[in-house]
Amino acid sequence: MRYFSNTRKMRKTLVFTILSVMLVTNGCGGKKFPVYSVKSIRGRENFSANREVSIFAEPMNKKACQKYFGTNLLSKNILPVFVNIKNTSCDKTFLVQKSYFSLRDISKASLNSDNEQRSIAAIGLAGAIVAPISMVLTAGLISDSMYIEQNVHEKEFKRRTIPAGEEAQGFIYFQYSKKEKLPEKMTLEVTALDIKSSKKIKHNVIISFKE
Amino acid sequence: MNKRIGRKMVYLLSLMFFLLVSGCTHMMPVPEKDLTCDFIERQPYDATLKLVLPTAYCDYVWIKDNGLGDTFKMPLGKNLCFNAESMFKKAFTKVITTHDNSTIVTNDADMAVEAKLISFDFAFGMTVFHEAKQVINVEWTMTDPGGNIIWVDTIQGVGTASTGGIISYKNDAKKNAYKLTTDLYKKTYEAIIESREIQNYVLQLRK
Numbered sequence: 001m002r003y004f005s006n007t008r009k010m011r012k013t014l015v016f017t018i019l020s021v022m023l024v025t026n027g028c029g030g031k032k033f034p035v036y037s038v039k040s041i042r043g044r045e046n047f048s049a050n051r052e053v054s055i056f057a058e059p060m061n062k063k064a065c066q067k068y069f070g071t072n073l074l075s076k077n078i079l080p081v082f083v084n085i086k087n088t089s090c091d092k093t094f095l096v097q098k099s100y101f102s103l104r105d106i107s108k109a110s111l112n113s114d115n116e117q118r119s120i121a122a123i124g125l126a127g128a129i130v131a132p133i134s135m136v137l138t139a140g141l142i143s144d145s146m147y148i149e150q151n152v153h154e155k156e157f158k159r160r161t162i163p164a165g166e167e168a169q170g171f172i173y174f175q176y177s178k179k180e181k182l183p184e185k186m187t188l189e190v191t192a193l194d195i196k197s198s199k200k201i202k203h204n205v206i207i208s209f210k211e
Numbered sequence: 212m213n214k215r216i217g218r219k220m221v222y223l224l225s226l227m228f229f230l231l232v233s234g235c236t237h238m239m240p241v242p243e244k245d246l247t248c249d250f251i252e253r254q255p256y257d258a259t260l261k262l263v264l265p266t267a268y269c270d271y272v273w274i275k276d277n278g279l280g281d282t283f284k285m286p287l288g289k290n291l292c293f294n295a296e297s298m299f300k301k302a303f304t305k306v307i308t309t310h311d312n313s314t315i316v317t318n319d320a321d322m323a324v325e326a327k328l329i330s331f332d333f334a335f336g337m338t339v340f341h342e343a344k345q346v347i348n349v350e351w352t353m354t355d356p357g358g359n360i361i362w363v364d365t366i367q368g369v370g371t372a373s374t375g376g377i378i379s380y381k382n383d384a385k386k387n388a389y390k391l392t393t394d395l396y397k398k399t400y401e402a403i404i405e406s407r408e409i410q411n412y413v414l415q416l417r418k
Contacts (some may be wrong), residue, residue, distance in 0.1 A: 030416045095363055146332070148332040150333075153329075153332055153346060154332075154367065158350070158367070159365050160363050161407075162367055195360045195361075
């Protein structure tokens with residue numbers, strides 16, 4: 001061993017081996033994010049039901065964003081809201097998609113009329129959320145942004161029809177103005193489209209947000 | 212002696228510069244064969260389906276620039292299209308395939324279904340020993356000849372495989388894509404067969 005460590009040849013081999021191992025194993029970061037789940041939604045805060053739909057919504061704070069998305073989306077003015085919607089009708093089928101959700105500031109509504117409520121627009125496309133996140137993360141590990149991007153898409157609420165008795169869930173990403181501070185109480189409104197009659201049913205739930 | 216060291220330094224710096232600015236395109240292969248996934252096959256719907264696979268779906272190529280000069284490409288669309296047709300033939304007695312989404316509603320079929328690719332993500336593992344993950348979201352919209360919605364669902368397919376080393380990464384990506392397509396169409400088949408909306412619609416057709 002002493003003979004080897006003293007030789008230039010062995011030192012070169014050692015450096016070469018270390019470099020090779022580094023090159024082979026060097027790659028991008030891989031991350032795993034937990035799945036958001038709720039055990040029971042009925043009767044809980046942020047829950048509302050009528051004869052046609054029931055809705056449960058939970059906005060994510062900084063800590064929850066870090067846990068489920070690996071990054072603080074709020075610092076990028078994106079509020080992820082977990083939504084569970086159930087068709088409680090007897091025979092209707094509803095079409096629900098992310099553009100059918102809207103978020104309003106309830107504290108403003110208590111002071112002013114409905115027309116003066118501020119509305120936070122939902123992000124129209126899943127792709128729209130990816131660009132700013134990726135740009136921010138390019139300073140860090142490249143594949144961290146790849147994993148975050150993938151996770152955001154995986155968890156997003158997907159467009160689908162919900163037959164009677166069935167439910168759908170996922171995250172809706174809301175983008176709000178940089179100037180705005182998120183209020184403690186908000187109203188989440190959902191429009192469900194009855195595919196047989198083409199009638200739109202509106203339902204809302206009051207949600208609490210704690211930073 | 213100093214001249215030799217100087218020359219070596221120039222070579223080393225040139226090499227480092229070359230390594231920094233050079234990059235290449237990595238074409239990731241996709242499985243060419245028909246899926247042999249073990250669908251729990253059930254009685255197909257006795258109906259004629261018009262399967263609309265738009266060119267945007269069939270010609271889809273995933274392109275990712277890693278920011279270091281390397282571009283990864285995966286022409287996934289052809290495989291997605293080919294296997295969509297195979298899967299729908301298991302679910303319906305007659306399938307007419309078209310790539311033109313402007314003629315979705317016609318009288319030559321009982322219903323039409325259109326595919327729309329929502330997202331595809333491919334994230335590599337941290338090291339060669341970690342797994343790489345591919346996730347796809349495809350939205351299916353089924354309409355009657357009058358254009359009324361029968362059923363809509365967004366199906367998520369997931370494929371995981373080893374990231375692979377310098378030599379094996381392409382083969383591992385291919386294995387991953389196979390798992391992804393299998394998962395996507397297995398879930399789609401199950402969603403279609405189990406859909407109450409489709410079951411009721413087909414039942415009404417036969418009355």
